Amino acid sequence: MALDSMEEIFDKARTEQKPFWQVVRDTDVEERQVTAEASFEKMRAAWRAMLESVDTYRAERRSVSGLVGGDAQKMWDYAARAESFCGPYLQEVIATALCVAESNACMNRIVAAPTAGSCGVLPAVLVPLFRRGSVDERQIVQALYVAAGIGAVIGYRASISGAAGGCQAEIGSAAAMAAGALTALRGGTAEQIGHAVAMALKNLMGLVCDPVAGLVEIPCVKRNVIGAVDAVSAADMALAGIESRVPVDQVIDCMGDVGRRLPVEFRETALGGLAATPFGQSVRERLEKTRQTTAGAAE
Amino acid sequence: MLDIFEILGPVMVGPSSSHTAGAVRIGRMARTLLGAAPVRADIGLHGSFADTGQGHGTDRALVAGLLGMKPDDLGIPESFAIAANQGLEFRFHTVRLRDAHPNTAVLAVESAAGRKLVLQAASTGGGRIRVNRLDGVEVSFTGNFNTLVVRHQDVAGELARILNELSVCGVNIANMSLCRDRRGGAAMTVAETDQRIPREVLARIRTLYGVLGVTYYEKEED
Numbered sequence: 066m067a068l069d070s071m072e073e074i075f076d077k078a079r080t081e082q083k084p085f086w087q088v089v090r091d092t093d094v095e096e097r098q099v100t101a102e103a104s105f106e107k108m109r110a111a112w113r114a115m116l117e118s119v120d121t122y123r124a125e126r127r128s129v130s131g132l133v134g135g136d137a138q139k140m141w142d143y144a145a146r147a148e149s150f151c152g153p154y155l156q157e158v159i160a161t162a163l164c165v166a167e168s169n170a171c172m173n174r175i176v177a178a179p180t181a182g183s184c185g186v187l188p189a190v191l192v193p194l195f196r197r198g199s200v201d202e203r204q205i206v207q208a209l210y211v212a213a214g215i216g217a218v219i220g221y222r223a224s225i226s227g228a229a230g231g232c233q234a235e236i237g238s239a240a241a242m243a244a245g246a247l248t249a250l251r252g253g254t255a256e257q258i259g260h261a262v263a264m265a266l267k268n269l270m271g272l273v274c275d276p277v278a279g280l281v282e283i284p285c286v287k288r289n290v291i292g293a294v295d296a297v298s299a300a301d302m303a304l305a306g307i308e309s310r311v312p313v314d315q316v317i318d319c320m321g322d323v324g325r326r327l328p329v330e331f332r333e334t335a336l337g338g339l340a341a342t343p344f345g346q347s348v349r350e351r352l353e354k355t356r357q358t359t360a361g362a363a364e
Numbered sequence: 365m366l367d368i369f370e371i372l373g374p375v376m377v378g379p380s381s382s383h384t385a386g387a388v389r390i391g392r393m394a395r396t397l398l399g400a401a402p403v404r405a406d407i408g409l410h411g412s413f414a415d416t417g418q419g420h421g422t423d424r425a426l427v428a429g430l431l432g433m434k435p436d437d438l439g440i441p442e443s444f445a446i447a448a449n450q451g452l453e454f455r456f457h458t459v460r461l462r463d464a465h466p467n468t469a470v471l472a473v474e475s476a477a478g479r480k481l482v483l484q485a486a487s488t489g490g491g492r493i494r495v496n497r498l499d500g501v502e503v504s505f506t507g508n509f510n511t512l513v514v515r516h517q518d519v520a521g522e523l524a525r526i527l528n529e530l531s532v533c534g535v536n537i538a539n540m541s542l543c544r545d546r547r548g549g550a551a552m553t554v555a556e557t558d559q560r561i562p563r564e565v566l567a568r569i570r571t572l573y574g575v576l577g578v579t580y581y582e583k584e585e586d
């Protein structure tokens with residue numbers, strides 16, 4: 066068993082009568098030659114680190130460029146004083162996505178999932194559920210196995226790196242992982258998890274990687290929000306019985322193919338997209354100036 | 365197959381797995397291979413490390429690694445101040461290397477006892493690293509295994525003697541390389557091993573004929 070396709074996981078779940086998460090855990094046990102308990106504890110540690118990344122958020126922190134920080138607090142404040150369009154769960158999802166992604170940009174501790182740039186998506190959908198007591202830690206850890214298994218398949222068949230496949234490979238993959246995790250948490254079948262993954266990935270297909278000044282700040286922080294919201298909608302659709310017409314492994318392969326064909330300007334080089342706007346260029350120039358002055362001062 | 369904890373992980377200080385977490389690991393690798401706390405470090409940044417390194421905290425991450433921190437250490441952003449306290453002097457400059465990975469750093473470090481080491485390593489994505497050069501000799505290892513680095517004279521039979529020491533204590537080799545800078549000069553054997561290498565075995569290898577130096581990197585704990 067090697068987590069090479071979603072189909073393979075479905076088969077294994079069917080023939081061995083195991084839930085999706087257990088197929089992934091058993092693969093880890095086999096691959097790293099550890100006990101099931103040790104594997105579970107490691108995943109639990111990842112979860113606790115995610116929780117901590119939310120708890121240690123400080124709204125006054127700013128990123129290196131000075132342009133990122135404080136937006137999660139704005140979202141929480143807004144939700145406290147007015148009824149948001151999104152409603153109670155989704156407004157928490159948005160605030161949490163911002164909070165973890167901002168923490169990352171401000172050099173706080175996060176869990177890359179699958180990358181540092183997309184670290185806000187999974188905690189965004191999971192932490193609010195956990196906080197309101199609708200799921201316990203054990204269920205969350207199981208859902209994280211589902212997410213990790215999905216990420217492993219995407220990484221193997223396509224890519225989870227913005228430099229290789231654009232933002233669809235980072236935020237898109239994170240959204241697919243989160244969509245699967247949510248579907249599993251509500252008792253969705255392995256196939257429903259697959260449909261959620263396919264829909265989440267399809268709906269961010271083609272998203273370019275275009276970080277301003279090459280920093281994991283703009284648009285990365287807010288892209289975590291769309292990743293999380295995409296995941297919630299895909300999970301709800303899958304749980305409603307809505308199916309992706311294109312089979313999930315084909316969607317993953319297609320994402321990989323689109324990524325390879327993206328011009329290099331849209332693959333983390335900061336040469337295209339938002340990075341190439343007049344605003345983006347002005348940020349780059351400003352940072353280059355400060356770099357030269359600090360370098361001059363150091364010599 | 366991908367390790368699922370490389371998908372959900374590493375737990376790290378942001379903002380970038382390649383530019384921050386990988387940079388910490390490179391610094392830490394240099395410290396470990398030096399075998400002591402460095403007191404001086406001259407750090408060359410190449411490619412994207414030079415261009416966007418400051419914004420990603422690559423500079424602070426490399427220094428944090430030299431101080432012995434791991435990628436999840438909350439002291440990383442403060443590493444410059446900590447270095448000043450612990451008596452580590454460092455300077456940064458830009459280097460242009462030929463055919464190097466865009467995220468590459470060259471670290472020349474020195475310990476209080478005067479031991480020196482020059483290491484060139486790349487951050488290859490997701491926080492993983494690869495050491496490409498050690499003291500001018502081409503090498504290739506990642507720190508995903510326990511790693512033995514032996515500098516020795518380029519004499520016949522040296523490799524067999526080293527391997528013999530490893531095999532008698534039951535250490536299995538996963539990957540291995542032997543390179544030299546010129547014939548009859550200094551050579552370097554790098555062995556990545558599945559098991560940890562016991563201290564006494566390292567000591568024995570140190571006393572083998574022709575061996576100039578032994579350094580050992582033990583894989584990061586889970």
Ligand code: SF4
Nearest residue numbers: 182227232235274285
């Ligand atoms: S824009 Fe690029 S760097 Fe930013 S989150 Fe997307 S893939 Fe990562």
